Amino acid sequence: MPVPEVLPSGPPWRVTAGLLLIAAAAAAAPGCAGPERSEPTVSDDLYVEVMARLAAIRAASDPGRVADPLPPARADSLRRGVLARRGVSRADLKAFARLVGDEPDRMQALWKRIGARADSLTGAGWPVDTAATAADTAAGSDSTGSDTDTADGTGGGP
Numbered sequence: 001m002p003v004p005e006v007l008p009s010g011p012p013w014r015v016t017a018g019l020l021l022i023a024a025a026a027a028a029a030p031g032c033a034g035p036e037r038s039e040p041t042v043s044d045d046l047y048v049e050v051m052a053r054l055a056a057i058r059a060a061s062d063p064g065r066v067a068d069p070l071p072p073a074r075a076d077s078l079r080r081g082v083l084a085r086r087g088v089s090r091a092d093l094k095a096f097a098r099l100v101g102d103e104p105d106r107m108q109a110l111w112k113r114i115g116a117r118a119d120s121l122t123g124a125g126w127p128v129d130t131a132a133t134a135a136d137t138a139a140g141s142d143s144t145g146s147d148t149d150t151a152d153g154t155g156g157g158p
Contacts, residue, residue, distance in 0.1 A: 040096040042088060047096050048110060052117035053082045060127050078127050
């Protein structure tokens with residue numbers, strides 16, 4: 001009795017079978033071409049502005065960097081104000097970083113912008129931790145919802 005012919009068991013057969021399996025799976029599920037990439041809910045400019053302000057707050061509250069650091073409760077208040085004023089949550093910022101983090105050149109450029117903006121803010125004296133200065137600054141702010149914050153994060157400063 002003749003022996004039935006069987007497929008060779010060597011590597012070429014396995015590679016071919018694997019490729020056919022992948023092709024069949026791709027044809028059966030055309031919408032599954034890989035991980036879906038969505039656009040971030042935060043623009044690059046908004047991310048830079050918020051992160052620069054958060055960096056400036058962090059620097060102003062670090063006793064190793066400044067002689068009279070912001071108290072922790074004040075720094076927390078400022079952070080909440082920055083996020084609330086711009087309608088951004090911490091989750092939004094993290095989601096942006098996760099999505100854009102796959103593009104190292106873009107993230108590097110954003111961090112350079114963030115550093116420059118944070119330096120500009122701290123050079124202009126932001127954030128200031130005196131209620132009188134904040135009130136004076138807020139009184140002089142425009143009513144068009146400028147993109148600046150006073151010490152309490154509500155508007156007016158640089």
